Amino acid sequence: MQVVLLSTYEIGRQPFGLASPAAWLRRAGHSVHCVDLSTQKLEGNTVREADLIACYAPMHTATRLANTVIQKLVSLNPEAHLCFYGLYAPMNEDYLRSLGVQTILGGEFEQGLCDLVERLARDDAAGRDPTSQIEPRVSLERQEFVTPDRGVLPALDHYAHFIDSAGQARTVGYTEATRGCKHTCRHCPIVPVYGGRFRVVQQQVVLDDIDNLVRTGAEHITFGDPDFLNAPGHARKLVEALHSRHPDITYDVTIKVEHLVKHAQLLPTLAETNCALVTCAVESFDEHALEVLDKQHSPQDFEYALEQLRAAGIALNPTFVAFMPYVSLEGYLDFLRTLHRLDLVGNVAPVQYAIRLLIPRGSLLLDRPETQAVIGEFDEEALCYPWTHPDPRMDQLHTDVSDYVERVQNSEVSRAEIFRNVLTLAHRAAGLPAPSAAEFPTDEPDLAPHVDEPWYCCAEPTTNQLLQLEVGV
Structure with missing residues (x-):
């Protein structure tokens, strides 16, 4: 066939x-x-x-x-x-x-x-x-995986690069060590399919895949698991074997705040095996929003996890759902002020200031009265339930921030300037004076290691994404 x-x-x-x-x-x-x-x-x-x-x-x-x-x-x-x-x-x-x-x-x-x-x-x-x-x-049967065949795919240099702490671009290879997730965060699109279960890709298959990626130019590996520490024993053995085979290769993983706290003792092992970056779906600093999403962590848990990552020398790539019907305008302002207080402005990709909650069919958020109060009929073409914030200022602010971020995210504008301009938009929406330079200094923060393709999670695609698809024949 x-x-x-x-x-x-x-x-x-x-x-x-x-x-x-x-x-x-x-x-x-x-x-x-x-x-x-x-x-x-x-x-x-x-x-x-x-x-x-x-x-x-x-x-x-x-x-x-x-x-x-x-x-x-x-x-x-x-x-x-x-x-x-x-x-x-x-x-x-x-x-x-x-x-x-x-x-x-x-x-x-x-x-x-x-x-x-x-x-x-x-x-x-x-x-x-x-x-x-x-x-x-939907099948959740356990499979004996086969080493992926990448021979007819475009070369790795056609894809995103990892920018290290020295500002050098490293060619990225992407693989997966697990699928699904053992957690049931209410906004997560994995949950309606996997229902709190996950499946392991056999270690030898992952290592053979990485060998092939390195042979074709990979200098850095991204593990795309929804949570790399769903199976902490599997993860530890895998990165130790990876480092033994390829001691110069760096890698990044995605780990839940809850697991960064629970398995903090594994962070030195990750650091020793060249983990350069952890992506973490923090989502919010608002306690009510975290409860609605069932994230199973508190703002204090996140600050502890951040301390542990910094102590281990591993950079953080935090992701957020900045606009939700459960977060007020004051909550959005607090989100921005907390990023500044925790010295995270250099870690946050600008698109994260504009991420709006996506509610797909089957989302567990539909069970919450707060959600039912704001959603409309399911939009088949958009593949989600539209929602309106109880405070009209928040919907207007989302439009303003999204338009601004889309204009500047691929420009030379620094993350510090983008942050200040987004904060100014939020102050204006709240009827507050512009933020002062004394409270929010203009010093440019260090740009944290990152992958140069922004992370889009639980959000609708941007206009640019929908226009860039190569469909010509």
């Missing part, structure tokens, strides 16, 4: 969600063509020859972008079987099927894709139309 795997957006990463199933399908004897539309154009002949076109939907932005190409795929090859797979596929099943998608695969999708191709091959050999989907729409 001729299979085309499509990715639209994966936060500037070479897509693991193409490389992994490509290896499974090629092992089964099928022809696989991978296309990453964030860096490549869609080739008409490739689509026309496909028996199966499978679009990877790991996050909201990727799914919104993939939706824009369905019509073109169908027009190029109306006979091809169309599949969406990944986290956001089952969450938006009804809408995707209304657009012509025939198979939906969520959770652990590699085996499901192989089973789908075998079913299509049987139907083709028998000269019959494909039967209705029989593969589980």
